[in-house]
Amino acid sequence: MRKLLLSTVWAGALVLTGCATQTQSITEAESTSFSQGVKADIAAKQTPVTQSITLYEAMARALKNNLDHRVAMMEIDLAQADYKVSRYDQLPRVVASGGYYGRSNEAGASSLSLLSGRQSLEPSTSTERDVFTGDLTATWNVLDFGLSKIRSEQLADEARIYEERRRKVIIQIMEDVHRAYFRAVSAERLTQRLTGLESDVRTAFDQSRSQFAARRTAPMPALSYQRELNDIQAQAQSLSRDMIVAKMELASLMGLLPDQDYTLQMPTRSVLPRRLAMSYPEMIDVALKNRPEVRESIYAQRIGEKEMKKAVLEALPSLEGFAGLDVSSNDFLFNNNWADYGARASWNLINVFSIGSRKKKAKARAELERQRTLAASMAVMTQVGVARARYESLMDSFLTANAGAEVQSDILGQIEALSKASSASRQTLVRERMNAIVSEARRDAIHAEMAEASAHIYTALGYDPYTAELTGEEDVATIAASLKTLWTQRAAAPGQ
Template identity: 45%
Template sequence: MLPFTRRSVCAGALGLGLGGCRVMPQPLDPQSHGEALKKALDEVIAGEEPVRGPIGLYEAMARSIKYNLDHRIEILDEILRARELDLKGYDQLPQLVATTTAAMRSNDAGGRSRSLLTGLESADGSTSTEKRTLASDLTLSWDVLDFGLSYVRARQGADETLISLERRRKVINRIIEDVRTAYWRAVSADRTLSRLGNVNALAIQAVRESQSLEERRVVAPLQALGFQRDLLQIQADVAKLQRELVLAKRQLAALMNLLPEKDYTLVLPDRTESVPELPGSTTEMIRTALQLRPELREGAYRIRISEHELDAILVQNLPSVRGALGLNADGNRYLENGSWISTSARASWNLLNVFRYPAVKRTVQAQGDVLRQRQLALTMAVLTQVGVARVRFTQVGRELALARRQQLVQERILAMTRAGAEARTISRQQLVREEMAAVLAEIRFDLAYADMQNAYANLYASIGADTITPEITGREDVGTLAAALEKLWRSRASDVLD
């Protein structure tokens, strides 16, 4: 009964111990969690170069490449893959294991023996082991199968590192597209928002005066209502565009990793209707896209990883051969030799893997077939994107020219209207309407130019051309990086497709 009681007590104590180690969910404290995130973000922004003046296009590009958090994620992922590759290199090395074992028992591990010939047992017990022992060994072992498999995995890891580089290239191209669009829209906002406020105030007053004239029957009701309708439509169009322009400046700040409340100004270039040249013929652009597009290069690396997987399953099905060399020492005083060198070799082969190999091979081959078919589909999509980018760029160029002509016509109308208003031959309401129409024409031209800049960046993104040249590391200061970007984009059309 006593042993059972002891076992019960031990079991109960173990249960209580395990119950006491139970882990309970610990939800985050919202306040401390928010404060920690805000502090981390402030630390990141504090390490950035401060804005010292109006920001130009290439400085905006440089700040986005240098400080954009999405880009930083890709940089860190690239570093992670490189370090994982270094780690895989250690898997190919032999194992060197040092072991120390200390043992103690309460009595001697003695024993008696029985003769196999006579069946007689020895009268006295004997021991060859001390109550307390200390043994150690240092063993060097190497498995040929593990080495072969580690080598294949290292090659796959090298391709994963290259994939992270392609993803980074893709992110940079997307950021540059977004920066060019947001920058030119934000420029339009800086140019026109103050005028919009003044003209909008005049428009509100003009609508009220028109309503007053209508109520007093000074003008025909239909004429007054027609004027109000036109003016309100222009106000609605301007308000919609104004909303887009205000958001553009915040979007640009986010791309440059500036805080939303950060107030900054932009360099306001002169308006121009010049359109850059296409970077090459359709055939040249397609050839370049097939060579440089990050998605296609990533797909090729994926196919190569799949091919290496065939090598891996082949290696896994080979016999395992392990050799070992050890230095051993034992403090047991009863041993005749307390230190010795040991060697061993072992060969093993899981024969069941031979039967699994065909099925596993077919599965990996099927995965490779999927990757190759996906690569073909992606290739066709890339060719389509190149064609669409060319057509879009050409069409946007035409829209820009049309917007410019509309603006010039509206400027002439406004000049004549102002002259007529001074001569009191044109009403104040008509002047306000033309003032608003002129601002609207300017905004539409600016937006058309922003669309053209986005289409221009999309041309180079469609062929996979890098935004930064190899000698640019991204660690340069903002001014140096901006100068390098300006040089690249100004000479781009002649350099990319040579």
């Protein structure tokens, strides 16, 4: 026994030692392999960039390739898979099983008379030493069926919630594409203009500094000119600072690698922005019908209401019926195969006493979801008001900036004519060209904000940024053509 005990202890120690595991930190090779694999996976899913990217192509690439959008779509697929699996829980449980039983000797037994106390039967057996059994049994619980049906309906609503979250993701992505695209276009225009004038500005600045140093000109006019020229450059740099990273942001939204080079197609400037086609009350009604946040809250309320039904059902008695087919290889049995059936009722009395608390919890959850719906609705109405006010304010700002750019363009035209006639200095011409660039850059910056504000109007209204027939699986050219048609119509009547 001592040897057996020691052997058992040693065997247990060896088993525990073998079960012990240790985690290892990520190796350099694993990190390198992971980073290379990630970049390869991202690049493999991209449509090659073969030409300048338009706004609609940028939107199409974002709809097709954006990784956040892919995650949202996969979440929908997973939620729908959960719903489809849950429907099988409503079916009867059908279990097939088989077994084998064997022993080293006969399973014999004798009987004892309860009246005389004497053995009344010689030792005998009714079981073979090796027995194979099999059975197929179907069971169906009425209460489980009701609860499974409610749970399946809840999972269907959860799948719809993920669909609304996907809509929210893609609507926000389209708004971000508008913002990044027009900012990138404005930055590119400004950079091109500044690059073309940079040499003249530097020459004019250096000449003024040289004349001032050699005292060939009055000090104050020269210093004032240098300060003005430097201030104009600072304004241009300030306007381009926030836009300079827009191209990288746009690449990220389109699912392109940050270091991928691409060019943008310069869109024509809109002459004048259009007034909103809908009144504020109409916009509120549309937003409350379409916004993903509100619709998500409605689905959440449905789920909460079904929790109250589950609380009531769980307090009811459970009725379970079963039927099965059995077979055995035991030849001592008179019937080697048979069918069995029956029913059983059970009642968890604890659930009866807890139904009040369960219903109270379900009502509290339903009330919480109702309040969340109200809060979401209030936030939506506020966002619609803010989006409307911002668009109208930016429209006035754009009109002012556009008028200023036109005036500056006329001034530059006059100065260029005077310069050709030698009636205006080179320094004055350079200064007015810089002023013209700053005026156009300011107008472009406000135009980019207006494009973002216009897209935000549709975000606030909850409109899908793509037509119903699009799934996101089409090629980029097909998606871009459909988006162009839709957004051209929207541009003709903003907010409609």
